[in-house]
Amino acid sequence: MVQIKATVVGVAETNEQLKALKRKIPFKTIDGIRKATLLVERQIKENLTGGNPLRVQGGILRASYSSRVFNVASGVRGIVGSPVKYAAIHEHGGTIRPKRAKALTVPIAPEAKRRSARDFPDLFIWKHHEGEGGAFLAQPIPGGGFKLMYQLRSSVFIPPRRYISKAMRVTGPKVLALVGNKIGQVIQGGR
Numbered sequence: 001m002v003q004i005k006a007t008v009v010g011v012a013e014t015n016e017q018l019k020a021l022k023r024k025i026p027f028k029t030i031d032g033i034r035k036a037t038l039l040v041e042r043q044i045k046e047n048l049t050g051g052n053p054l055r056v057q058g059g060i061l062r063a064s065y066s067s068r069v070f071n072v073a074s075g076v077r078g079i080v081g082s083p084v085k086y087a088a089i090h091e092h093g094g095t096i097r098p099k100r101a102k103a104l105t106v107p108i109a110p111e112a113k114r115r116s117a118r119d120f121p122d123l124f125i126w127k128h129h130e131g132e133g134g135a136f137l138a139q140p141i142p143g144g145g146f147k148l149m150y151q152l153r154s155s156v157f158i159p160p161r162r163y164i165s166k167a168m169r170v171t172g173p174k175v176l177a178l179v180g181n182k183i184g185q186v187i188q189g190g191r
Contacts, residue, residue, distance in 0.1 A: 032182030
């Protein structure tokens, strides 16, 4: 019978080094996380304008995206987001219904775009004589006739654009590499 006896030296020191490393990693990775959030933010903004999937008019949604990096109890967290109310419906899609009115006013005339129907005091409701095609808000034309300004709709479906999901798919490997490289540098004793 063969007996093997082993003594492990330095277990306490190794445990202390691992604990110190665990404390160091979150604070040393801030730069990597900051670069990662900026990368995601840039890709979201590019997705919003590339090919103009949302038919960007004023760029409010695109300009609203920003990134932040901050310390939390468990380490460092980076977030990218927008405070704009309609950001989520463009990502996930959904149905918009009127809250206080009987119908939504969907602009169909160039001068009605980005303006409220209330900006036109002389509008009247016009319904197609055969009942098909719905109802409209029209504006009288001097000398006779009228111009259709808005279509009245009970709801509007917004298809999902998935511009955030696409940004995460595109940047995911780069984000992991940025943060992973920073962690590797800390483990190897670098900056």
